Amino acid sequence: MNERQRARRPGGRSARVAAEVHQAVTDLISERGYGNFTVGDVAARAGVADSSIYRRWGNLETLLSDVALTRLNAQSPMPDTGTLAGDLRTYAAQVACEITGPDGLLLVRLAVALSTNGQQGLQARDELRDERTRQLQSMLDRARERGEQAPDALGVLDHILAPMYIRVLFGIGPLTPDYVDGLVDRLL
């Protein structure tokens, strides 16, 4: 087993380092906010060398994007209920629950931070968006394979996700189950 394979063994040292680095990032975001800490701060907090972070993630922006994606995948995994209406309702309800929580604006804040932070920021933002879009597309593809008519992923973004995000951002609430289901029904 070479060095790289050992470093990547699941559950091994590499996974522990990743978990510690992710936790350090989460703590620093909540204490200082985006834009107010460096790779060095993350490394110090996680008890690892700066070089470990640069080797694995390349830059701070990619690390921030990875932390957000891990969190999104844990909190709002794409459902597979057997029908498109069921999938979209479940997904929309998960997102509504997540974004009305205490850290609800985290994704919007990250997108703002990455969008205003040069080429590396834009690239990290685009990768995050593309990965979530791929997951959403898989859900829509499964529906089409079952013979259901499905909207495209941008339709889901425009008319289910965007209204919920903007309502939370401007303090228009609450996102009731009726409202959230209504967004799904209107799109379908």
Added chain:
Amino acid sequence: MNERQRARRPGGRSARVAAEVHQAVTDLISERGYGNFTVGDVAARAGVADSSIYRRWGNLETLLSDVALTRLNAQSPMPDTGTLAGDLRTYAAQVACEITGPDGLLLVRLAVALSTNGQQGLQARDELRDERTRQLQSMLDRARERGEQAPDALGVLDHILAPMYIRVLFGIGPLTPDYVDGLVDRLL
């Protein structure tokens, strides 16, 4: 004429001070970003006393919100074309043009900054939102008075404004005239 009347005379000293303070805020936002300057910084840049700012705006959050509203009203005044479809298409096109410009994310950045800045921030955000909603509502009321069927203001926010903002925030572009008109047509 008492002191207060003199201070509020349009085009007088008060208007000049307001213009200088607004310009100072705009400069500081673009140089340092939200959250990275104080009332004292604005006063120093505008060449006025801190107390002049506190007397007129009360706090930094209200001042930021006033600057954003003035800018919105100048760049995207609510149109009055004689038909609802015309009004909404014109308004949507203005917003699309504004948010795809170099400072396009200003309103989203302000909303994020105010949302994460305590009670004064939330209040300033709510006042900004309510003022723009009132203007939009007047446009929709005019349509109803002409006998047209009009959506409510939240429908316009959810299905015309929110998709455009979220697309810009996540770098999904461009907002073509066909796309923007399509959002209006879909809602009507």
